[in-house]
Amino acid sequence: MVRNRSKGRPTKPLVNRDKIAQAALTIVGEEGYEKLTMSRIARRLGVGTSALYNHVSGKDDLLALVEDAVMEQVECGPLNAVLAGAPERTPHGALIEWAMSYRDVCARHAPLVQFIATTPISGAPRTVEMYELVARVLEHAGVARENIVPRIVALESFIYGSAYDVHAPTDIFEVLPGSQESAPTLMAAQAAFLPAEDAGEPDTNPYADEPFRVGLAALLADLAG
Amino acid sequence: MVRNRSKGRPTKPLVNRDKIAQAALTIVGEEGYEKLTMSRIARRLGVGTSALYNHVSGKDDLLALVEDAVMEQVECGPLNAVLAGAPERTPHGALIEWAMSYRDVCARHAPLVQFIATTPISGAPRTVEMYELVARVLEHAGVARENIVPRIVALESFIYGSAYDVHAPTDIFEVLPGSQESAPTLMAAQAAFLPAEDAGEPDTNPYADEPFRVGLAALLADLAG
DNA sequence: ACCTGAACACCGTTCAAGT
DNA sequence: ACCTGAACACCGTTCAAGT
Numbered sequence: 001m002v003r004n005r006s007k008g009r010p011t012k013p014l015v016n017r018d019k020i021a022q023a024a025l026t027i028v029g030e031e032g033y034e035k036l037t038m039s040r041i042a043r044r045l046g047v048g049t050s051a052l053y054n055h056v057s058g059k060d061d062l063l064a065l066v067e068d069a070v071m072e073q074v075e076c077g078p079l080n081a082v083l084a085g086a087p088e089r090t091p092h093g094a095l096i097e098w099a100m101s102y103r104d105v106c107a108r109h110a111p112l113v114q115f116i117a118t119t120p121i122s123g124a125p126r127t128v129e130m131y132e133l134v135a136r137v138l139e140h141a142g143v144a145r146e147n148i149v150p151r152i153v154a155l156e157s158f159i160y161g162s163a164y165d166v167h168a169p170t171d172i173f174e175v176l177p178g179s180q181e182s183a184p185t186l187m188a189a190q191a192a193f194l195p196a197e198d199a200g201e202p203d204t205n206p207y208a209d210e211p212f213r214v215g216l217a218a219l220l221a222d223l224a225g
Numbered sequence: 226m227v228r229n230r231s232k233g234r235p236t237k238p239l240v241n242r243d244k245i246a247q248a249a250l251t252i253v254g255e256e257g258y259e260k261l262t263m264s265r266i267a268r269r270l271g272v273g274t275s276a277l278y279n280h281v282s283g284k285d286d287l288l289a290l291v292e293d294a295v296m297e298q299v300e301c302g303p304l305n306a307v308l309a310g311a312p313e314r315t316p317h318g319a320l321i322e323w324a325m326s327y328r329d330v331c332a333r334h335a336p337l338v339q340f341i342a343t344t345p346i347s348g349a350p351r352t353v354e355m356y357e358l359v360a361r362v363l364e365h366a367g368v369a370r371e372n373i374v375p376r377i378v379a380l381e382s383f384i385y386g387s388a389y390d391v392h393a394p395t396d397i398f399e400v401l402p403g404s405q406e407s408a409p410t411l412m413a414a415q416a417a418f419l420p421a422e423d424a425g426e427p428d429t430n431p432y433a434d435e436p437f438r439v440g441l442a443a444l445l446a447d448l449a450g
Numbered sequence: 451a452c453c454t455g456a457a458c459a460c461c462g463t464t465c466a467a468g469t
Numbered sequence: 470a471c472c473t474g475a476a477c478a479c480c481g482t483t484c485a486a487g488t
Contacts, residue, residue: 110339110343111339113339113389114335114336114338114339114389117386117389117390117393118335118389118392118393118394118397119397120394120396120397120398120399121397121398121399121400122396122399122400122401125404128400128404128407128408128411129407129408131398131408131411132407132408132409132410132411135408135410135411135414136410139410139414145413145414145417145418146414146417146418147418147439148410148414148417148418149398149414149415149418149432149436150418150435150436150439151436151439152436153390153432153433153436154383154387154436154437154439154440154443155440156386157383157386157387157389157390157436157437157440158379158382158383158386158440159386160385160386160389161342161381161382161383161384161385161386161387162379162382162386164338164339164342164343164382164385165342165378165382167343168342168343168344169343169345171345171347172343172344172345172346173345173346173356173374174345174346174347175346175347175353176347179350179353182353182354182357183353183354183356183357183360184357185357185360185361185364185373186353186356186357186360188370189360189364189370189371189373189374190374192370192371192373193370193371193372193373193374193375207374207378208378210375211374211375211376211377211378211379211382212379212382214372214375214376214379215379215380215382215383215444218379218443218444218446218447219440219443219444221443221446222443
């Protein structure tokens with residue numbers, strides 16, 4: 001911590017919440033969530049670790065900042081287009097595009113998912129904004145008022161869980177050679193599923209994308225579409 | 226770390242993987258996952274922390290042990306009953322009972338959910354066992370072989386995400402007073418949803434149970450009832 | 451093989467002291 | 470108000486030394 005700066009209060013604040021959020025996002029992008037520590041953020045900003053506590057109450061507050069920044073990456077354009085009356089877009093299709101984008105963002109920030117799922121949205125204005133859009137599209141699609149919130153929660157729960165699948169190892173359903181005969185149906189089902197899938201592009205995780213598609217379709221099946 | 230025991234190798238091992246798993250489960254139950262540390266496990270077993278590393282390769286290995294123990298708590302009885310041909314049970318109903326039990330277990334072990342979702346099942350024999358049962362019930366319900374694995378993944382993804390909802394604060398959808406007018410549709414939807422719900426038992430979280438019910442119904446809608 | 455005890459490289463958070 | 474720097478109470482993991 002070698003700094004050639006005088007010790008007391010600087011004439012102009014060196015840090016603010018925006019800079020902290022920005023530094024956090026950079027660290028996450030370059031080094032991953034394991035490296036997202038208070039001391040690393042501080043080092044990147046050129047201050048001592050304890051300086052951060054003048055702007056952030058603790059790590060939970062920091063994570064809320066990151067959440068809000070991350071939410072900006074979700075593609076809400078299709079939702080807006082439907083609400084603007086674009087004739088070639090359906091609520092059904094727009095919700096699917098939104099959900100896929102949201103899942104991809106969550107997959108890139110998997111360690112944040114539990115935090116997002118269990119923290120009130122009031123601390124994250126952009127999350128509120130997104131849900132307002134989704135609520136309006138559902139209303140536009142004819143979902144009864146009292147069914148909108150449960151529908152949103154069901155959708156986001158499915159999205160959160162599906163985000164984990166993206167980074168699951170491809171051998172997630174592999175069974176140990178010794179105990180293969182103890183799970184014959186599962187093995188057969190896996191064999192029947194995989195050959196059909198790996199004919200496609202090899203970059204996507206079949207255990208994530210196909211289940212996400214079918215689940216999403218089921219959750220939106222009653223919408224016109 | 227005061228122990229009145231000689232220093233070298235004991236004549237009989239003091240620790241084994243089962244005792245470690247048991248101690249871990251006790252700590253989780255009594256003090257929560259925040260307190261599940263190597264040193265606390267060791268203290269409960271009356272050994273030094275480093276002794277654990279003779280039986281467990283690290284914390285991930287420890288968590289796999291806990292996962293397997295936790296899986297035993299999932300109620301698979303209904304699945305077995307269907308496969309045994311119990312006439313009054315349907316695959317649809319059995320899968321719903323299983324899913325609810327699995328969600329409840331996951332909710333009690335929320336910090337483990339990401340680990341469960343992203344770790345190969347080969348390290349957790351009881352998980353393999355459970356999936357084999359689910360696969361057989363789906364087959365019995367007429368799901369085509371190649372659709373069984375994606376269906377399982379979609380179901381478990383929804384279950385994982387829904388587990389988080391259980392412990393979400395009841396004000397999760399509360400919007401700050403200042404920005405209420407920025408989310409009018411969401412607010413109206415929330416108002417329309419809640420009054421109908423809090424008439425029921427006050428113990429359950431309406432933001433978790435109702436969405437779980439409707440989502441589950443959608444994901445199983447094509448199965449004979 | 452299986453334990454002890456010290457050591458290492460970290461965490462997040464607090465707080466007096468400085469301007 | 471906003472920073473520094475030391476301190477505190479933790480983590481998980483490693484390793485020589487002991488039997």
